[in-house]
Amino acid sequence: MSDLTVYDRKTIEELIDGTIEFYKLKEMLSNFKDRDRFDKYISILQERVPWDDPILLPAGLHLYIVQKPDGQRIVKCDCGHEFCDYRDNWKLHALIHVRDTEEKMAELYPKLLAPDPQWQVIREYYCPNCATQLEVEAVTPWYPVIKDFEPDIDTFYTEWLQKPLPGSKG
Amino acid sequence: MAIREEELYRKNKFPIGWDGKTLKQMRMEIDEISRATGHYAGLKELPFKEAEPIRYEKIFSKLRGGVVHARETAKKVAASPIVEQEGELCFTLYTPEGDSIVTSTGIIIHVGTMGAAIKYMIKNDYEDNPGIEDGDIFCNNDCQIGNVHPCDVHTIVPIFYDGELIGWVGGVTHVIDVGATAPGSMTVGPVTRYDDGYQVACRKIGANDTLFKDWLIESQRSVRTTKYWLLDERTRLAGCHMIRDLVLDIVNEEGIEAYKQFIREVIEDGRRGFINQVKTLLIPGRYRQVSFVDVPYKNLDVPPYAKVDTIMHAPTEVIVHKDGKFEIDFEGVNRWGWHSYNATPVSITSGIWVMMSQTLIPNDRVNDGAYYASQFDLPYGSWLNPDDIRTAHSYAWHFLVSAWSPLWRALSRNYFARGYLEEVNAGNANTSNWLQGGGYNQFNENHAVNSFESAAEGVGASAVRDGISHAAAIWNPEGDMGDMEIWELAEPLIYLGRSIKPNTGGYGKYRGGSGYETLRLVYGAKDWTMFFMGNGYISSDCGLMGGYPAASGYRFEAHGTDIKERIEKRLPIPTGGDPDPDNPQYETVMNAKEVVRDKQSITTETIFENYDLYLNYLRGGPGFGDPLERKPHMIEADLNEGHLLPRFAESVYGAVVYQDETGTYKVDVEKTAQRRQEKRRERLKRGVPVKEWMKQEREKIINKEASVQVQHMYASSFGLSEKFFNEFKSFWSLPADWVLKEEELDMPTFGVKIKRN
Numbered sequence: 001m002s003d004l005t006v007y008d009r010k011t012i013e014e015l016i017d018g019t020i021e022f023y024k025l026k027e028m029l030s031n032f033k034d035r036d037r038f039d040k041y042i043s044i045l046q047e048r049v050p051w052d053d054p055i056l057l058p059a060g061l062h063l064y065i066v067q068k069p070d071g072q073r074i075v076k077c078d079c080g081h082e083f084c085d086y087r088d089n090w091k092l093h094a095l096i097h098v099r100d101t102e103e104k105m106a107e108l109y110p111k112l113l114a115p116d117p118q119w120q121v122i123r124e125y126y127c128p129n130c131a132t133q134l135e136v137e138a139v140t141p142w143y144p145v146i147k148d149f150e151p152d153i154d155t156f157y158t159e160w161l162q163k164p165l166p167g168s169k170g
Numbered sequence: 171m172a173i174r175e176e177e178l179y180r181k182n183k184f185p186i187g188w189d190g191k192t193l194k195q196m197r198m199e200i201d202e203i204s205r206a207t208g209h210y211a212g213l214k215e216l217p218f219k220e221a222e223p224i225r226y227e228k229i230f231s232k233l234r235g236g237v238v239h240a241r242e243t244a245k246k247v248a249a250s251p252i253v254e255q256e257g258e259l260c261f262t263l264y265t266p267e268g269d270s271i272v273t274s275t276g277i278i279i280h281v282g283t284m285g286a287a288i289k290y291m292i293k294n295d296y297e298d299n300p301g302i303e304d305g306d307i308f309c310n311n312d313c314q315i316g317n318v319h320p321c322d323v324h325t326i327v328p329i330f331y332d333g334e335l336i337g338w339v340g341g342v343t344h345v346i347d348v349g350a351t352a353p354g355s356m357t358v359g360p361v362t363r364y365d366d367g368y369q370v371a372c373r374k375i376g377a378n379d380t381l382f383k384d385w386l387i388e389s390q391r392s393v394r395t396t397k398y399w400l401l402d403e404r405t406r407l408a409g410c411h412m413i414r415d416l417v418l419d420i421v422n423e424e425g426i427e428a429y430k431q432f433i434r435e436v437i438e439d440g441r442r443g444f445i446n447q448v449k450t451l452l453i454p455g456r457y458r459q460v461s462f463v464d465v466p467y468k469n470l471d472v473p474p475y476a477k478v479d480t481i482m483h484a485p486t487e488v489i490v491h492k493d494g495k496f497e498i499d500f501e502g503v504n505r506w507g508w509h510s511y512n513a514t515p516v517s518i519t520s521g522i523w524v525m526m527s528q529t530l531i532p533n534d535r536v537n538d539g540a541y542y543a544s545q546f547d548l549p550y551g552s553w554l555n556p557d558d559i560r561t562a563h564s565y566a567w568h569f570l571v572s573a574w575s576p577l578w579r580a581l582s583r584n585y586f587a588r589g590y591l592e593e594v595n596a597g598n599a600n601t602s603n604w605l606q607g608g609g610y611n612q613f614n615e616n617h618a619v620n621s622f623e624s625a626a627e628g629v630g631a632s633a634v635r636d637g638i639s640h641a642a643a644i645w646n647p648e649g650d651m652g653d654m655e656i657w658e659l660a661e662p663l664i665y666l667g668r669s670i671k672p673n674t675g676g677y678g679k680y681r682g683g684s685g686y687e688t689l690r691l692v693y694g695a696k697d698w699t700m701f702f703m704g705n706g707y708i709s710s711d712c713g714l715m716g717g718y719p720a721a722s723g724y725r726f727e728a729h730g731t732d733i734k735e736r737i738e739k740r741l742p743i744p745t746g747g748d749p750d751p752d753n754p755q756y757e758t759v760m761n762a763k764e765v766v767r768d769k770q771s772i773t774t775e776t777i778f779e780n781y782d783l784y785l786n787y788l789r790g791g792p793g794f795g796d797p798l799e800r801k802p803h804m805i806e807a808d809l810n811e812g813h814l815l816p817r818f819a820e821s822v823y824g825a826v827v828y829q830d831e832t833g834t835y836k837v838d839v840e841k842t843a844q845r846r847q848e849k850r851r852e853r854l855k856r857g858v859p860v861k862e863w864m865k866q867e868r869e870k871i872i873n874k875e876a877s878v879q880v881q882h883m884y885a886s887s888f889g890l891s892e893k894f895f896n897e898f899k900s901f902w903s904l905p906a907d908w909v910l911k912e913e914e915l916d917m918p919t920f921g922v923k924i925k926r927n
Contacts, residue, residue: 015591018634018680025634028592030532033450041589057453058587061633061679061715061795095857107821109673112751113721116769118877119464119481119707122719126857131850133796138712138719140462140481140883141876142867144901145860149583151455155492160449 005034012040038161049078054166056086056153062132063090065153067167073153079130089147091135095126100141117141186297186335187266188430193292193302193335197267210269210438210542218431219439229420229432233272234534236416237261241274244409250346250398251660252355253405255652256622258344261409263417264288266335269538271433277322277344277646278527278536282520284324284340285538286316291372300374304330307376307407309385311348312369313563318517320348320367320564321355325406329414331421336429339413341406346618347394350564352775353608353618358703359774360562361476361508367564368392379411394608394618440539445494447531448543451593452496452584457488459576463569463600464707464772464879465509468917471774475920476508481708481883482553484573485894488580498522498577499547502894505886506556508920510565513554517566518573519546524645525574529581529593549890557923565703571601571644572710575792578630579714586715591633596682596714596792598644599627602704602723603771605663605690605786607778612662612694619661619700621786626651628675628683628790631717636804637675637683637791639813651686651788662698663690663784669747670812671787676709677822678717679795681804684813685720687747687787689756691733692778699775700784702727706771717793718822723771724751726785730763733781748785750815756783797823798846802837809835824849868902878915885912889922 007028014020015028045064046055053066053076062078065086075083075090083090099105099122105114108122115122115138123137123145137146157165185192191199203212219226241261245254252258260276268288270281287310296302308326311317317324323345329337350357350367360366368389375385381403389403390396421429463482470477483504489497506512519541527536551557553569575597585593601624608618625646629637642649654665667689675682692698702725709719726748736743736759744756757765762783778784805825808814816835819825826841874881888895888910899908912919 012589015634020634025592033590037589058589060583060586092860094860095854096860096863097853097856097858098863108677108718108818109721110750110752110815112724112767112769113673115709115719115722116707119879120462120709120722124853125860126853128854128857128859131853131857133716133798133853135716136713136718138462138709139460140483140880142871142880142884142902143460144898145864146458146460148459148579149455149457151453151587152492155454159492160454 005032006036007034009040009044012037013044016044051076051080056166057151059090059149060134062127062134065151067165077127077130077132077134079127079132081127081129087150089145091125091145094134095128097124097126098122099124186302186330188334193266193297194295197289197292200267200269204542210441210539211434213434213438216435216439218428218435226432226435229424230272230436232420233263233416237263237272237274237413240409240412240416241276243412244341244405247401247405247408248343249401251652251656252346252620252622253343253402255656256625256646256650257648258622258646259342259405261339261341261413263413264338264340265433265437266337268292268338269437271337271436271537273536275648277342277524279318279517279521279524279645280322280324280340280342281523281536281538282516282541283316283318283322284326284342286516287324287326287372288338288340290315296372302328302335303377304328305378306374307379307381308372309370309375310372312371313514313566314559315371316516317514318521318563318570319356319566320350320369321345323370323402323406325403325410327410327414329417331418331426336421336426337417337433339410339417341409343402343406345393345402346398346620347608349393352699352701353394354606355618355620356565356567356604356606356703358510358565358701358772359472360510360564361472362560362562366562394616437537437539437542440535440537441543442539443535444496444531444540444543448490448494448496451530451588451590452490452581453587454490454492457580457583458485459579460485461572461576461710462708463511463572463705463710465507465511466707466770466772467509469770470772473508475918478508478882478917479879480507480886481879482511482569482572483883483887484569484576486573486576486580488577490584495543495545497545497547500549500552500554501547502887502891503549503552503554504883505551505890506553506558506561506921510562511553511568512556512561512563513566513570514563515546515548515555517570518548518554521570521645522574522577524647525577528647529595551890551923558921567601567645568703571598574598574644575711579712582714586633594633594794596630596637596676596678596717596794597711598630599685599720599789599791600705600710601627601643601645602789603725603786604703605700605784606703607698607700607775609698610696614696621657621661623651623657623688623786624788625649626686627788628685628720630791631676631678631680631682631714631794633680633794636680639670639675639683640686640788641683662693662695664693665689666691666744667746671747671790672749672812672815673818674721674790675813676713676718676720676791676793677797678713678793679797679799680717680793681800681808681813682717682720682791682793685788685790687785689744689746689748690784690786692780692782692784695778695780698778700778701775702771702773704771704789706769711792713793715794716796718797720790720792723787723789724769725766725771725773726751726783727766727776728756728760728762728764728783729779731781731783732761736760744783749812798849802839802842806835806837820845864902868904871902871904872908874910878917881910882912882915882917885910885915
């Protein structure tokens with residue numbers, strides 16, 4: 001990490017949009033990381049979502065852990081749908097479609113390139129409001145729904161970033 | 171009389187460690203003080219680095235430059251294309267106790283494996299017998315001592331200065347054959363250690379910088395490819411001696427005390443650097459993920475107790491601690507098995523750094539410092555920590571690379587949340603197929619082949635762009651498919667095609683890199699066998715954040731073809747790829763006595779005659795993000811460049827496509843937007859609330875409705891982990907008396923030892 005590495009807001013926006021020029025991206029990969037990335041990134045994301053709850057942490061593409069006025073931290077889709085408390089598994093509150101037959105697999109892959117449902121199924125998790133496919137699991141039948149991410153937000157902000165949490169009075 | 175001689179011998183011997191200590195004493199002291207203080211060698215400060223930073227960095231640069239230079243030079247001594255083309259070698263410098271100081275580029279998994287071999291020699295009093303002296307040469311490839319699989323052969327040389335051991339240097343190459351039950355370096359077929367081939371257990375093979383004659387004779391009589399074996403050994407030895415000379419030059423220049431201080435500080439520095447990287451790039455918390463590999467052995471030509479269909483289970487929890495400590499817990503992983511894919515703890519703990527050096531620590535400071543900053547929980551009795559010396563390991567990578575792939579997802583959730591989108595990677599491809607086999611080649615020599623075309627699979631998608639196609643493999647940071655002309659010299663297999671394999675990269679907003687395929691015609695061979703080595707029934711990874719997994723595998727082979735006659739008559743023959751295996755084309759331009767197209771992608775030796783065909787399909791990487799968000803121009807490129815079969819443009823991406831007058835595919839942007847809205851409505855219609863679906867799935871579990879291989883996977887995980895079993899039961903709210911044991915399944919249960927009461 002170096003204090004010397006800084007990218008302008010436009011570059012971070014290009015990164016988010018996937019329009020960044022290849023050599024710029026390559027330099028970013030090779031270079032020391034920029035200290036202020038998280039702040040710039042969150043402020044761009046916050047500007048783009050159609051709601052005002054402060055973003056504490058992105059939890060995936062389209063998903064955020066946000067601070068509610070009543071002090072709760074919840075997982076929220078950028079369409080506005082609120083899933084659950086951030087300590088819960090948002091997938092348990094999503095819609096699921098399981099590809100567990102050859103026919104359902106054949107919509108995705110040629111038969112010989114598809115997983116065999118006797119060995120593995122594909123689970124698609126959708127937002128119940130905007131129907132975005134938020135996660136896909138390729139697992140054996142019976143597999144418990146995976147709780148992907150359990151961040152320690154307080155330690156991250158107060159000890160690692162050494163800054164107050166958004167929306168807090170501190 | 172014999173006893174007296176031994177006593178006399180001992181009296182005249184001085185310990186070779188520092189300050190009159192034995193190596194064993196040094197090893198114990200380092201362990202104790204590192205454990206007690208939390209700092210390597212108890213170094214709470216780095217006085218050398220702090221007082222003389224430029225001198226410190228100069229020594230590091232000389233050592234690092236030296237080991238990389240030695241590798242590049244030594245590579246040219248090799249004849250094997252695996253070493254010469256693919257760079258499957260690596261050199262590492264160690265402390266007297268066997269902790270790594272600095273490593274070269276290359277297959278750096280061996281940072282740890284050679285260290286484990288040195289530690290084994292120390293533990294087993296090699297200092298007394300067979301003795302460790304200046305000019306000695308040691309060899310190891312024994313997995314249970316310290317290796318990934320037997321074909322990675324280590325040459326280890328001690329470095330002495332003024333009668334004192336100041337370190338070790340190790341070199342490793344991936345050799346083409348180790349005399350296993352079938353030809354090739356990573357044979358499928360071994361189900362026990364005793365089938366795995368020639369195993370050398372930390373043996374002294376030379377003195378006074380000269381290899382023993384009996385070693386040269388025995389080792390070359392134990393493998394199929396004697397010339398490659400000999401030249402690979404010279405490669406390793408040349409590199410080791412270059413590095414030994416370099417270290418002695420530095421000691422003469424800087425002084426022995428400075429060198430001793432440096433090698434301690436650089437490891438502690440590595441430990442601190444790793445924690446710093448963790449705190450820069452990650453977020454404290456817990457990250458969970460899983461991967462699977464199919465083991466379809468029921469109908470394979472193996473001993474009866476190995477005829478079992480089962481699945482490798484690799485759940486992982488990455489824990490990023492508040493203090494920056496990095497932990498990977500494999501709780502829930504299942505039992506080892508009678509196949510060639512078992513791994514050893516050191517191959518997991520050390521192999522992780524191959525991956526980390528491509529992302530979390532992308533610099534030249536890879537040494538045991540990172541190991542001291544990490545913790546690995548590897549359940550005893552599992553496939554990654556077997557409790558039985560009989561296990562086979564020849565193709566350990568099959569499970570290893572698949573078990574590491576989900577770790578990308580854990581790291582990528584961190585990177586994504588912190589905004590380092592450029593580092594996000596949905597995972598790595600299942601590294602396969604490996605084309606392997608042997609017999610008498612086109613030069614009439616006893617030969618074995620292992621095509622390292624597999625060093626160029628599809629890379630996982632990032633959060634910014636598609637994964638790179640046919641580009642890299644996780645285990646080799648310098649991945650390359652190699653030149654066809656070189657492989658044609660190394661193998662009696664002519665290329666009839668090399669092309670992108672459509673629909674193999676996982677779909678997504680950004681798709682995984684596509685795999686590719688090569689069609690090989692056997693030509694000029696005698697008594698030739700080959701086999702397939704890949705995943706077939708399972709895709710060994712998920713996608714990330716809405717992306718799909720990469721495609722799974724299949725195999726194509728053709729025997730007794732009429733290609734010779736067709737060439738003589740100048741008739742068309744199969745060429746190019748097999749882009750749509752549901753609509754096969756090769757068969758339209760040849761006749762064959764036997765054509766195999768099926769999902770059994772692991773096979774043992776099959777006889778191949780000249781003019782038989784073998785399709786080598788290299789897998790793609792997983793995708794990122796919802797495919798309905800893929801930009802239309804990227805779908806057009808996929809179609810026109812052969813990454814996607816047209817019939818999937820709509821079903822996967824919701825794209826409405828057409829061909830213009832030149833035959834070029836175009837996406838109708840407006841109609842696509844409408845179609846995507848419809849597809850979203852279809853999702854809402856077919857989607858079931860997860861908690862409702864769980865009720866149905868629970869009934870299936872209670873009634874034990876699943877294939878035997880799925881049940882066997884769970885039973886063998888439950889047998890090892892009470893925690894996993896209880897969490898499983900709790901998640902599905904199963905009755906208290908619900909159990910599933912291997913013994914109740916209709917299959918052999920050899921090797922079941924660890925049992926819950």
